[in-house]
Amino acid sequence: MPPHPETWMKVTPLGLYCEPGGFHVDPTRAVDRAVISHGHADHARPGHAAVLATPETLAIMRARFGEDRAGDTQQPLRYGESVTINGVRLTLHPAGHVLGSAQVALEWQGSRIVVSGDYKRRRDPTCAGFVPVECDVFVTEATFALPVFRHPPDSHEIRRLLDSVALFPERAHVVGAYALGKTQRIIALLREAGWDRPIHLHGAVEKLCTLYESLGVPLGALLPVPKGLKRGHPPILAGEIVIAPPSAEATPWARRLADPVTCAASGWMTVRQRAKLRAVELPLIISDHADWDELLQTIDDVRAPEVWVTHGRDDALVHALSLKGIRGRALHLVGREDEEDEGAPEALGEETTP
Ligand SMILES: [Zn+2]
Ligand SMILES: [Zn+2]
Secondary structure, three states: OOOOHHHHHHOOOEEEEEEOOOOEEOOOOOOOEEEEEOOOOOOOOOOEEEEEOOOHHHHHHHHHHHHOOOOOOEEEOOOOEEEEEEOOEEEEEEEOOOOEEEEEEEEOOOEEEEEOOOOOOOOOOOOOOOOOOOOOOOOOOEEEOOOOOOOOOOOOOOOOHHHHEEEEEOOEEEEEEOOOOOOHHHHHHHHHHOOOOOEOHHHHHHHHHHHHHHHOOOOOOOOOOOOOOOOOOOOOOOEEEEEEEOOHHHHHHHHHHHHOOEEEOOOOHHHHHHHHHHHOOOEEEOOOOOOOOHHHHHHHOOOOOOOEEEEEHHHHHHHHHHHOEEEEEEEEOOOOOOOOOOOOOOOOOOOOOO
């Protein structure tokens, strides 16, 4: 009989640790050997000795942390390719979350665990789509694991943005979006909807747009929001779309813009109270995380008899699992932040322009 996954995948203060393989998955602090699911700050940390990830995730880590902090040795592994580490066979599969995001499939002595990192199921023009992998234990997040979270189609939300731009040509539209993934997805969705004017970028989201383009994701004409305007300069970018990190609209940076319409692109915009608190005029429900239906669909697709929930609304999900006859286990991993939350540590980041 294959060993129970709990005997070889351990929950430690640093996160999940594959004991026979001798490596952590998405550890919260620097370790000797790390396997990284994707480039968001709550999964990818600087300073590991050895890092294994997709080539795109490694490029994102180098761009964010600098060449010397992104892992002393970096081992790229493409989707669908496998390596064996101390007898543990490791394969990366697309997670559909952001460029380079991967599920980490681990097989040892006939038992298979899939650590999904963060994921979503709907199409995203900026990254490869999620591939379900059957397994004995599926490790999932539960950020939006409540039946109230049912994200509408992206095209619907993008249409609402473009309608508002048409309705208020004298105002600038500022879309608050996380720098890695969400920003590039919004731009790509705008292009698909036919918006071919230059899109203006806050300094904090520029670098990763450049990186996405260099990795083969076309984003069209992008321009920086002009800096260093003289006092008394008339407000700028009326009728244009600006992408900025969440909450940049509340900083002096936004004063240069023509009567900005504050938009925020996040799964949390389902919650009216959140939009109100942030004074978001146009909430856009666009999420890089699975909603309630996507979570349950995925659990059906991977056919795992046991599901481990890393963080989020684990109680609701574990209950839904029990109704399906699936054993649910809440891991309560610490250090997992939701990058769609405006309180995320990197919401503004060190690259913020004053
Ligand atoms: Zn993420
Ligand atoms: Zn995350």
